[in-house]
Structures are given as C-alpha cells and as structure tokens.
Amino acid sequence: MTITRTLSELAQLVGGEVVGDGNVEISGVAPIEHAGPGEITFLTHPKYRSFLANCKASAVILSGKAGAASVPSSRPNYLYVAQPTLALARILGQFTPPQSYDGRVSPLATVHESARLGLNVTVYPQAYIGSEAVVGEGCILYPGVVVGDRAVLGEHCVLHPQVTIGERCRIGNRVILHAGVVIGSDGFGFTEDGAERVKIPQVGVVEIEDDVEIGANSTVDRATLGKTVIGRGTKIDNLVHIAHNVVIGEQCLIIAQAGIAGSTKLGSRVILAGQVGVLNHLEIGEGAMIGPQSGVPHSVAPYSVLSSGLPATPHKEWLRVLMVLPRLPELLNKLRTLERNVSAKARTKKKGAKTHA
C-alpha cells in the first residue's frame, strides 16, 4: 500500500511554503544521497549540502522562508519551513502508517488470573503478566516481556521484546520501552558486617511518567525506599544506567551509556551526553548540559554547560603529554620560583641601577 501526498498538502501539514510545483506527488522520504523521483528529502546537517546539486528527489525540505531562498537551481521543488527536523518528523509520520496490532492476548502468553487488562491490549506469545498487575488500554507487549506482580502500566505503552518490569513498578501513559530494558532491578545497596557484605533490602519502586522513551538494554533500579522517578517526556538512549532513588525531571535527554549514581536529582530539560557519569547524592540544575564522557562529581547549577571529555590525539604525542601531566604541580612550583627569581633580580637590577645612577 502506497501513501501519496502532494507537496502542497505536506506544506499545509507542517506550516511551510512551497517554491516550485505544489502539485508534485510525494510517496516517501529518503536521505539526500539516495532520494529519487516521487520522494521528498531534507537537509538538516550542513555536511550533506553538496548532495543538493545532483539531488533527484521531487522535493527538498529546507530551513527558512521562501522569500529568502538561497538555493540557486530550482530543479527540485523546495519546501521551506521554520524547523526542518520537526517537519521531517511529521512528514515521516504521514508515510509510516501506525503498525497494526490485533488487540488480543495470545493464548501462548501467560497472564495471571488476577491481572487486569484494559481494552484492546495486544499481548504476544511468550509474554508474562504477573498477579494483580494492571495493563492499560491499547498497550502492546511483545514476546518475552515480563510484567511483575502488582506492576501498573498506563495506556498505549509499547514494551518491546524481553522488557522486564519489576513488581510494583508504575509506568505512565504512552511510554515506549525498547528491547531488553529492565525497570525495577534491585539498587546496588550493600553494607558490611565485619568482613561480610550485607545486602540492604531494596523495597522501593520505579515510577515512570507519561511519554518517556527508554532505549535498548538500559536499566533503572528500584529505590531502596520510596521511588526512583523518570519525569514526563524524558528520553533515554541505549545501555544507560539509572541507580536507585535517582529522580529525573521532565523532558531530559540522557544519551547512550551514561550512568547516574544513587539518589542524584536532575531538574527538567537536563542533557547528559554519551558515556557521562554522574556521582551520587548530587543535584543537576534545570537545563544543564554535560558534554560526552564527562564526570560529574559535584552538583551543577541550572543552565550550566560543562564538559571534561578528552579528544583522541596521535598516540605518541599523547604519551608525551601523559609524561608531563603528573608533573603539573611541580611545573607550577618551578614557574613560581622562576617568577620570584626574575622579579627579585629585576628589583636588584633596579636597585643596582639606582646605585649605579
């Protein structure tokens, strides 16, 4: 089944302006280096600008206003919009019909008799729903999903294969959990009794608010007491670790392989880049941005932009830097001594000069 829209219809959908033929028919989206006739493409990263000259697409989404058109040739047709990526997202949605689900519980799934399922819930074979669990209307549970006892899912959630929801954890509405995500594993809490490590029971839960999306194989630990919270609209990438009692605000972005240690709180719209590590019991203020691979050992003021990542350097040069690095304190001391010596001499000189004079 092919879905077709005219360029004008797409312009109307995204609030954009057409330069060229608004009646051209579009039936798909493709990246600029591959797009052909009948397809619309886009230019969201300047790196790909050079492909524009030979572009065979029927239309190109560009940033700006039609009046300010800076593209010389009018061979393809242009769709000017204020936010090309947002336009792309919406246009892609037009050509990607929502996947259809049968809204039924497979007889090969295991659903505890005391679980409560809303209308139109799709449960694939080999999924498991525990006792007194609640699954809201329109949820989709792929094969291998495990919903623990007394866990609660809101409406229209999608749980991809092998997702585990621990007992008593609560998931909001329209939450998307990708394959292998674990919600509600025990927090890493141990103490000592002499030489032995003793487990601190982890009796809290995880609460995930509406419109959260979490990437493949990420893990969110349950609280020791109380709850670990992922705020509304926050998006988490793959292989991210969220420790017990962490509280993440709304609309945050946590990029792949980042980790947040226990009890740390993130305000709204915080961005952690890939492989960032944040220590425990900290507060990361609203809107703060932390660059890739940075370590965060202290609380961070709102809207701070911090980083401590190191760019890869020719290995031999880097080894030479590493030779000097541990000597930095010594180097600073030498410099201070030199400064004193030179200025002392300058004074002596001056005095001497005076004496001479």
Add this chain to the structure above:
Amino acid sequence: MTITRTLSELAQLVGGEVVGDGNVEISGVAPIEHAGPGEITFLTHPKYRSFLANCKASAVILSGKAGAASVPSSRPNYLYVAQPTLALARILGQFTPPQSYDGRVSPLATVHESARLGLNVTVYPQAYIGSEAVVGEGCILYPGVVVGDRAVLGEHCVLHPQVTIGERCRIGNRVILHAGVVIGSDGFGFTEDGAERVKIPQVGVVEIEDDVEIGANSTVDRATLGKTVIGRGTKIDNLVHIAHNVVIGEQCLIIAQAGIAGSTKLGSRVILAGQVGVLNHLEIGEGAMIGPQSGVPHSVAPYSVLSSGLPATPHKEWLRVLMVLPRLPELLNKLRTLERNVSAKARTKKKGAKTHA
C-alpha cells in the same frame, strides 16, 4: 498484612540503645523527608541532617552511643547504633517478609527430561532448563530464564527474568542474578589468517562462587580455556562487562558500567567505581580502590587508591585547557630553557658582581 515491632525489640535486634520511648510501635521504614508516625527513619548521609528538625517519624536511627547524644530535641525517639546502615539493613529485613514462592515447576516452563532439580525449586512459565542441567534446592527461576545444558546452580539462587546461564557454567549458593544478566557468553577472542579474522573457540566456563550478586544486563564471558571466576561475596552492579578468563577475588565491589578486560586478576575486596576500565593481563592487588571513570593500564599494588577521572568544568574554560594540554611537553621544555637562562644569568651576574667588586 502489617508487621509491628516495638522500638526496644528493634534495638535488641541490632544491638542499639534507645533514647526515648522503647515501647513505641514501629511498622515500617521510610526516608527522613517522608517518614511519619509509626515509622522508623535513619540519617546515614549528613546531607539530610536538616530534615531532622521537622521529622514526624516515631524513631530515628543515629550513629553513636546514647550517652554522647548530640541531638537536642527529644521529640522523636532515637535508636543509637554503631553502624546505622547495617542496622537499617536488618530493620528493613524485619518489615520486608521474604517473597513467597510456590516451590513448583510451572507446566508452561520447559525443563529437559535429563535435568535434575532439587526440592522446592520455583520455575516460572517461559523459563527453560537444558539437558543435564542441575538446579539446587530452593532456587527461583523467573520467566524467560535460560539455563544451558549441563549448567549447575547451587541452592537458593534467584535468577530474575531473562537471565541466561551458558552451558556448563557453574553457579554457587545464594547467588542473585538480576534481569538480563548473561553468564557464559563467548569471550572476545579472534586472531587473523591473512585478511580474515578467525574465531578462537571459547571452550572454558564461568564459575560464580557463593553469595555473589550481579546487576541487571551485566555480562560475564566464559574462559577461552579453563574458567572465568567471580569470587565469593563479590557484588557487581548493572551493565558491567567481565571478559574471558578474568578472576575476581572475594567481597569485591564492581560499580555500574565498569569493564575488566581478559585474563586480569582482582584480589579480594577490590573496589572499582563506575565506568572504570581495566586492561587485560593485569593484577589488581587486594583492597585496591579505583575511582570513577579511571583507566587502569598497569597492575596495581594492594591497597592502592588510584584515580584518573576528570571533573566536568565550564565548557569554555575546558576548551581553553584542551588548547594547552597537547602543548604540555613544549611547555615543560620552555620552562627548562628559562630556568637555565635565568640561572646562567645569575651566575654571570655573580661573576659580574665579583668583577665589579
């Protein structure tokens, strides 16, 4: 069902002293900012001390002796103990009755006819136990658990959903494996035959000793030959990577997202903080502690405390540091030249001074 203990009973359990009313009834534990009447709370992190003034809890666990009481108001009751976190762990245990399992094998699980199961083993639906596998008394296998052929589990292990135990791997007693843990995946062993990469068969196993706990989605590779070992009582957090032939001693703590490369040996009670990376074929001595995000490229003496993590810095300032960093060797050379020049001049000066004299 509510469990109730008097404060005196709890004091006796943990070997503590009561200041206030020992007869007050406690039926739960809560964090200090949320605790109310009938609950006991604790003060294990100084950050939360300010909550003490308005605390509504019936009792507070504090560190120290009753005689040395430093808390002015006696509105709540106090339980003084030598180790508050240990007391908390035990008191939490009182109010967290062990989850009940039916000790039966679900007819919806798959258990090979040649597998041997001990008494009172709980196997949930959709779990799989391979041929000649052994599962000890009282083990609990959640949905989606896979126990490979000829793998052996000791007694009272808990394998959370989607845990995979590879064939022939051996797990001790009271081992807890959280959701998605993989034990016994192939080690990363390849060699070359001309331009082609050739797989080195990974025919060893993993051996996990008693009382080990491993966090969600962590992976432990089987040895090329022989065995990868996780020592007794060691606790591993989420998303940790343990490579082939690694040998970890007893009572170690390996925090989230750390990784240990092939054949490295850790002594007992080693602590690796989050996102640490340890290279292959090293020896990390007993009791060594490695700070967050540090890289360990060489063996480490016992009881060393090492780190190389970088704290996130205002991004613009960090960029300026990064401009200078590669020039450190040059900077050191300049400094040396200067030192020589200045001291040469000083000598000339002195000589000159003498001449002048």
Add this chain to the structure above:
Amino acid sequence: MTITRTLSELAQLVGGEVVGDGNVEISGVAPIEHAGPGEITFLTHPKYRSFLANCKASAVILSGKAGAASVPSSRPNYLYVAQPTLALARILGQFTPPQSYDGRVSPLATVHESARLGLNVTVYPQAYIGSEAVVGEGCILYPGVVVGDRAVLGEHCVLHPQVTIGERCRIGNRVILHAGVVIGSDGFGFTEDGAERVKIPQVGVVEIEDDVEIGANSTVDRATLGKTVIGRGTKIDNLVHIAHNVVIGEQCLIIAQAGIAGSTKLGSRVILAGQVGVLNHLEIGEGAMIGPQSGVPHSVAPYSVLSSGLPATPHKEWLRVLMVLPRLPELLNKLRTLERNVSAKARTKKKGAKTHA
C-alpha cells in the same frame, strides 16, 4: 567421547614443525599453568614464559622455526608455528566438536504461519518468529530469541538466548549474536515542538553482513531512513552501542562498552578499544586504531593511531594534578610573560654591557 590426535597430525593441520616426539598423543588443550600429560599448551603472552620450566604438558606451541629453537630443555615436545594464536584456534577446533543440534522446530516455539524456514533450522522452545520472516538453512535460534516480522536471516546463523531482531532487519550468513543482543531498536531521534520533545519516526533497518559476531547485550539501532550497516567479518564485543545510520566497514574490532553515535562511518579494519566514544557524523578512516576510553570528536584519517585515555594515578597525586589542570591557560601565559621579561632583560643586559664597554 575423547578426540585424540598425534602431535604430527596437529603439526600438519597448522603447518608447523615438531621438535621432539611427533607420535605423542594429544587429547586436549590447556593453559600452560594447568596443562598435564596428554595435553598441548601454548605460549602466546610473554608473561607466562616462567611456567615453561615446570610445564607437564605433552607439547607446547611456540612461535618461530624449529631451527631457531631458543628453548633449552626438550622435556616437553615443541610445535613451532609462524602464528601461535592461529594454530591454537585451529587445534582448539579439533578438540571441540561442533555442538549438535537437532535441526528441528520445537513445538513450544512460536513460528508465524507465513514465516519461511530453510532446511535444518533448530528453533528452541520459547523462541518467536514473526510474520513473513525468513530464516536460512542451518540457523540455530536459542530459547527466548525473537525474530521480528519480515526480518531475514541468512544461513548458519547462531542466535543465543534472548536475542531480538527487529522487524525488517537483515542478517547475513554465519552471523553469531550472543545472548541479549538487540538489533533494530529505534534510533535516538527526537526534535522539539515548543517545550515538547517529538519523536522522529525511525523507519529504516539494520543490515548485518556475513561473518559478523556481536557480544552479549550489545545494541544496534535501526536507521532513521535507510540502513545501519555492520560490515562483513566485523567483530563486536559486549555492551557496545551502535547508533542509527552508523556504517561500519569490514573486519573491524569494536571492544566492550564502546559507543558510536549516529551517522558515523567506519572504514575497514578499524579498531576501537574498550569504552571508546565516537561522536556523530564523523568518518573514521580504514585501519585507524583508537585507544581505550578515548573520545573521538572529529573525523580520523586512515591508519591513525589515537588515544586520550588517562592512566589511574595515586589519588592524592591526581587531586593535585586536578588543582593545576584548569590553570593551564594561565600557566602558559605566565610562562610567556616570563620569557619576554627574561629575553628583554637579556637585551637590556647586552645593551648595558655594550654601554659599559
């Protein structure tokens, strides 16, 4: 069942030369510190050379030619080869008979009626194959594997427990995916509409070429449009993150916990060490090698050898380094000022000297 080969037979297999008794019978391989009579061992890492003196093995694989034998004692027998690790891989293969699979689809697996399976496919209980999926001849699908709708697997692939292949993704021949691998999760693509984050539909696929192996719990996201590609013969370790639209060349090695951000391209035979992070939209040239924990913020020329990892340092010393690090720009400025002062004085001095003369 014991497999036995004479040392001469093994020598013929790997193209090596025997020093000693070629008729000695070998029935296994063991590491040098454990090997006993009837076993062959190897010396691939110089660290273990000291074990050679007391080695009880019937034969040792060594690097070099028999004529150049540098090992004094001839107590064990020696097998000299050009590439000991390659010889080890092949000899191990001799003693590790391929695991036998029954080539049947378990009635406890779920296979959609429209899926097409080749000859001799083994599907374990609790595996799931979606509609119109294709599984090539000789594939092995362990328990808990999920093959999405219209996904295509080539021949002789091994999918370990809990592997997820997303819908429409394509896997080549002889691909090995270890437990918990996720292929085809959605890329991390979001844009904003005012304060709300909006998901960019991820409608592309993942394509994995022949002879790729991917380690436990690694994740490969599907492209936004088009495809994410893992090139022929590339080997990926555990817990690695490959983002949407990444293209990886042939025969690369990506070590544990490395991550590659969106749309980045790797040439052939690139090596990323453990915990490396590569930013998005970059090109990493053929044969480039990046050291452990390094960050890659810019494109890399072919055959570059780069690193930026920091070796763990005694914690107190490191704290002193961290005190100076942010002052590096200031330090450089001070040094420059000093240089100017000293050379200015030198000039003054000279002038002065001339004047005096």
